[in-house]
Amino acid sequence: xxxxxxxxxxxxxxxxxxxxxxxxxxxxxxxxxxxxxxxxxxxxxxxxxxxxxxxxxxxxxxxxxxxxxxxxxxxxxxxxxxxxxxxxxxxxxxxxxxxxxxxxxxxxxxxxxxxxxxxxxxxxxxxxxxxxxxxxxxxxxxxxxxxxxxxxxxxxxxxxxxxxxxxxxxxxxxxxxxxxxxxxxxxxxxxxxxxxxxxxxxxxxxxxxxxxxxxxxxxxxxxxxxxxxxxxxxxxxxxxxxxxxxxxxxxxxxxxxxxxxxxxxxxxxxxx
Amino acid sequence: xxxxxxxxxxxxxxxxxxxxxxxxxxxxxxxxxxxxxxxxxxxxxxxxxxxxxxxxxxxxxxxxxxxxxxxxxxxxxxxxxxxxxxxxxxxxxxxxxxxxxxxxxxxxxxxxxxxxxxxxxxxxxxxxxxxxxxxxxxxxxxxxxxxxxxxxxxxxxxxxxxxxxxxxxxxxxxxxxxxxxxxxxxxxxxxxxxxxxxxxxxxxxxxxxxxxxxxxxxxxxxxxxxxxxxxxxxxxxxxxxxxxxxxxxxxxxxxxxxxxxxxxxxxxxxxxxxxxxxxxxxxxxxxxxxxxxxxxxxxxxxxxxxxxxxxxxx
Numbered sequence: 001x002x003x004x005x006x007x008x009x010x011x012x013x014x015x016x017x018x019x020x021x022x023x024x025x026x027x028x029x030x031x032x033x034x035x036x037x038x039x040x041x042x043x044x045x046x047x048x049x050x051x052x053x054x055x056x057x058x059x060x061x062x063x064x065x066x067x068x069x070x071x072x073x074x075x076x077x078x079x080x081x082x083x084x085x086x087x088x089x090x091x092x093x094x095x096x097x098x099x100x101x102x103x104x105x106x107x108x109x110x111x112x113x114x115x116x117x118x119x120x121x122x123x124x125x126x127x128x129x130x131x132x133x134x135x136x137x138x139x140x141x142x143x144x145x146x147x148x149x150x151x152x153x154x155x156x157x158x159x160x161x162x163x164x165x166x167x168x169x170x171x172x173x174x175x176x177x178x179x180x181x182x183x184x185x186x187x188x189x190x191x192x193x194x195x196x197x198x199x200x201x202x203x204x205x206x207x208x209x210x211x212x213x214x215x216x217x218x219x220x221x222x223x224x225x226x227x228x229x230x231x232x233x234x235x236x237x238x239x240x241x242x243x244x245x246x247x248x249x250x251x252x253x254x255x256x257x258x259x260x261x262x263x264x265x266x267x268x269x270x271x272x
Numbered sequence: 273x274x275x276x277x278x279x280x281x282x283x284x285x286x287x288x289x290x291x292x293x294x295x296x297x298x299x300x301x302x303x304x305x306x307x308x309x310x311x312x313x314x315x316x317x318x319x320x321x322x323x324x325x326x327x328x329x330x331x332x333x334x335x336x337x338x339x340x341x342x343x344x345x346x347x348x349x350x351x352x353x354x355x356x357x358x359x360x361x362x363x364x365x366x367x368x369x370x371x372x373x374x375x376x377x378x379x380x381x382x383x384x385x386x387x388x389x390x391x392x393x394x395x396x397x398x399x400x401x402x403x404x405x406x407x408x409x410x411x412x413x414x415x416x417x418x419x420x421x422x423x424x425x426x427x428x429x430x431x432x433x434x435x436x437x438x439x440x441x442x443x444x445x446x447x448x449x450x451x452x453x454x455x456x457x458x459x460x461x462x463x464x465x466x467x468x469x470x471x472x473x474x475x476x477x478x479x480x481x482x483x484x485x486x487x488x489x490x491x492x493x494x495x496x497x498x499x500x501x502x503x504x505x506x507x508x509x510x511x512x513x514x515x516x517x518x519x520x521x522x523x524x525x526x527x528x529x530x531x532x533x534x535x536x537x538x539x540x541x542x543x544x545x546x547x548x549x550x551x552x553x554x555x556x557x558x559x560x561x562x563x564x565x566x567x568x569x570x571x572x573x574x575x576x577x578x579x580x581x582x583x584x585x586x
Contacts, residue, residue, distance in 0.1 A: 016381060019454065042424075084309055090306055095303060095307070114559070116559060117322065122317075145317075151310070180306075205408070208518075235422070240416060248404050
């Protein structure tokens with residue numbers, strides 16, 4: 001049964017394509033323009049020539065440093081999540097007893113805590129701990145707020161491992177540690193890559209914690225660099241947009257090569 | 273411990289095995305200690321602050337020195353503050369606008385993208401590009417695009433008047449609602465796309481046999497089937513809407529005047545710009561309570577907690 005094409009939906013989708021495409025076009029074309037060209041010809045004009053000055057300019061204004069900081073934060077956050085969440089999910093799925101049920105409830109509750117809710121006491125705690133303006137002070141809370149969603153995703157994956165496999169290993173007298181390393185981890189690869197991408201995105205795109213918990217240029221992350229660029233030299237739109245493009249390149253690469261994991265990571269629990 | 277009498281007939285053996293499951297299956301089960309590191313870490317960096325926000329809302333603290341007990345002082349000031357009252361209404365307005373605009377849009381796009389035509393797959397790959405940008409980047413890009421002096425409004429005076437969209441409350445709110453829509457619709461589209469793909473095709477085949485057209489199918493099959501996705505998506509929209517922050521900070525700074533100062537932004541201003549952390553904590557608590565309350569009401573009203581299945585009777 002062949003259906004006739006839905007023209008109305010087609011037209012609507014083209015309008016949306018225009019709305020999505022316009023800013024992306026402005027962003028990409030602006031990075032090839034000089035500041036005066038952008039101001040004179042307007043944001044919609046095609047670029048006259050080709051220049052990479054905006055990108056090199058972004059590095060001159062310190063974005064190289066910001067990128068290294070963001071990379072460090074991202075790697076550490078992912079590391080903490082990978083260290084803590086698999087054993088946690090393993091316990092949630094396989095352990096019996098009221099304590100683990102309580103733990104699971106706790107993390108479900110944690111899903112509902114917005115960052116804004118805790119930012120004031122977080123500032124107090126981090127300052128008291130002497131971690132203000134220190135990337136460690138950004139890494140720890142960012143990682144903590146990745147835990148509930150990651151735990152839920154990974155528990156979902158681990159629940160799908162068939163009971164017979166666990167029972168077979170139990171028959172062999174395998175210790176929990178052996179079950180974990182030889183059965184659970186190898187069979188949760190899908191969930192693991194999702195939580196890696198999810199927490200990496202949270203860390204890479206994080207803004208509120210760095211905004212409130214750091215101050216100096218040496219601890220600045222990329223998102224904060226963009227915000228500062230905008231407030232201090234917002235008039236240099238091409239330079240600013242070049243920095244934005246640079247900031248999305250790593251995510252774009254993941255999008256191209258690991259689209260499934262990225263989409264699932266983006267969705268977090270929303271997709272569950 | 274794991275003795276199973278081999279001579280027992282299969283039926284009885286299975287029953288025996290079941291009564292012994294506790295024993296057999298407890299071998300190799302992890303203890304709760306496996307969950308301890310993550311739980312402690314989470315408690316330290318999320319639960320302790322959550323409890324402390326309650327405590328701090330009764331303290332006065334300016335960022336230097338130690339917090340001092342202030343009783344109900346912060347709460348009195350916050351609840352008497354006209355800017356705060358206004359910010360609650362603005363938060364609700366922006367959240368409401370977000371839900372009202374994004375829900376129909378993302379349902380249509382999601383259902384459209386759920387089709388498996390080739391061109392749809394290509395277009396949806398482009399549609400989801402905004403997801404790759406951080407909230408900061410989205411706000412920065414639109415800030416450059418809508419700049420009163422160098423942006424699009426300056427070029428299209430016939431559409432934007434004097435070009436300063438941030439000069440009036442109505443247009444400033446319009447900008448915020450529009451940018452949020454641009455940023456979050458792809459995410460909700462993904463939710464609806466997934467849900468629409470999960471609708472059993474047999475329903476459409478039956479409707480086709482009965483002679484129902486495309487639009488009747490949409491209203492009588494697709495929409496009711498998307499019910500659970502709708503609730504999930506709307507709750508996320510409400511929580512996301514109430515906690516919108518970067519967009520306001522970067523695009524309007526709460527202005528003109530306090531005309532776009534929503535509560536999440538006002539909390540930041542009170543705490544980190546006026547160094548009135550006690551008041552900031554109180555506003556944060558109001559925000560959490562509001563978000564939780566609205567989500568609970570939505571869950572109750574929709575009967576989502578009863579988890580009615582949309583495939584009942586199939």
